[in-house]
Amino acid sequence: MTETTELAPDQLEEKGASIEEVLEELARLYLRTVALPLPRNPATLAWQTTAGGLAALAARALYYVALDDSERAAALASFYRGPLGDGPHPLGVGLWIERNITKPAGADIDEWAAEAKEGAQAALAAASKPTGLRDLGAVLGDDVLALLISGLGASWKEWEERGSTRRLCFLPGCTHEVDLVAAWSGTDGSHGEGWMSSSAVGYACPEHAARLWANDCQHIPAWQATGGGSSAELRCTCGWASGAVAFRGHGTTLYQVHALEVLGARA
Numbered sequence: 001m002t003e004t005t006e007l008a009p010d011q012l013e014e015k016g017a018s019i020e021e022v023l024e025e026l027a028r029l030y031l032r033t034v035a036l037p038l039p040r041n042p043a044t045l046a047w048q049t050t051a052g053g054l055a056a057l058a059a060r061a062l063y064y065v066a067l068d069d070s071e072r073a074a075a076l077a078s079f080y081r082g083p084l085g086d087g088p089h090p091l092g093v094g095l096w097i098e099r100n101i102t103k104p105a106g107a108d109i110d111e112w113a114a115e116a117k118e119g120a121q122a123a124l125a126a127a128s129k130p131t132g133l134r135d136l137g138a139v140l141g142d143d144v145l146a147l148l149i150s151g152l153g154a155s156w157k158e159w160e161e162r163g164s165t166r167r168l169c170f171l172p173g174c175t176h177e178v179d180l181v182a183a184w185s186g187t188d189g190s191h192g193e194g195w196m197s198s199s200a201v202g203y204a205c206p207e208h209a210a211r212l213w214a215n216d217c218q219h220i221p222a223w224q225a226t227g228g229g230s231s232a233e234l235r236c237t238c239g240w241a242s243g244a245v246a247f248r249g250h251g252t253t254l255y256q257v258h259a260l261e262v263l264g265a266r267a
């Protein structure tokens with residue numbers, strides 16, 4: 001076992017203490033990624049686990065490189081710091097990867113970048129999927145709920161009376177409403193059962209959620225950037241799209257019309 005080998009102080013002196021600093025930073029980063037509580041969001045947890053594994057790998061690699069070649073280790077440490085102290089420069093990293101990894105592998109870095117973009121877009125689409133209100137309460141957890149509730153204002157009763165915690169179904173003409181806090185906290189029996197929340201257009205009552213968003217229904221709305229400027233368009237999984245709009249409210253209204261047409265056709 002060579003695990004107990006220690007870096008001799010003179011091996012670190014030449015280029016200052018930056019190797020030690022980076023080792024310490026990596027070790028602390030690793031410990032942070034495994035400290036409890038872990039994040040509840042599965043995607044966040046996965047990235048955190050990945051970051052922890054990479055920090056452990058990088059710390060080990062840097063440690064052993066420093067034993068054999070302190071100059072190279074110092075160069076790696078300063079690479080990690082980056083030219084501005086905020087991490088490696090993306091352009092430099094991209095060029096290095098292309099020259100040393102993708103080209104020798106006979107691959108095209110643009111293809112890898114395109115695949116990465118697809119992954120990011122799929123993650124965004126998954127994040128904008130409508131969520132059941134009661135599930136959201138479970139995801140947020142009691143601490144966040146308490147914070148949310150206390151953040152709504154000092155007079156809880158007043159908020160309730162003014163209806164600030166109540167939301168109507170997004171569909172015009174539907175008068176069903178839900179009390180968000182009752183649904184999230186689960187204190188009020190089955191209140192909120194079947195309601196869903198879409199970050200794109202708002203809330204849907206159980207009937208309309210079941211007919212538009214749940215299970216195999218193909219009318220899930222999600223915003224997509226449309227290239228230039230600040231405009232975006234609202235796209236439905238059925239293929240319908242609002243066209244580029246400058247104001248989100250316009251897209252939401254067009255989606256409401258689309259939903260009415262879909263429901264009307266099926267009624």
Ligand SMILES: [Zn+2]
Binds near residue numbers: 170176
């Ligand atoms: Zn409704």
Ligand SMILES: [Zn+2]
Binds near residue numbers: 218219220237258262
């Ligand atoms: Zn649709």
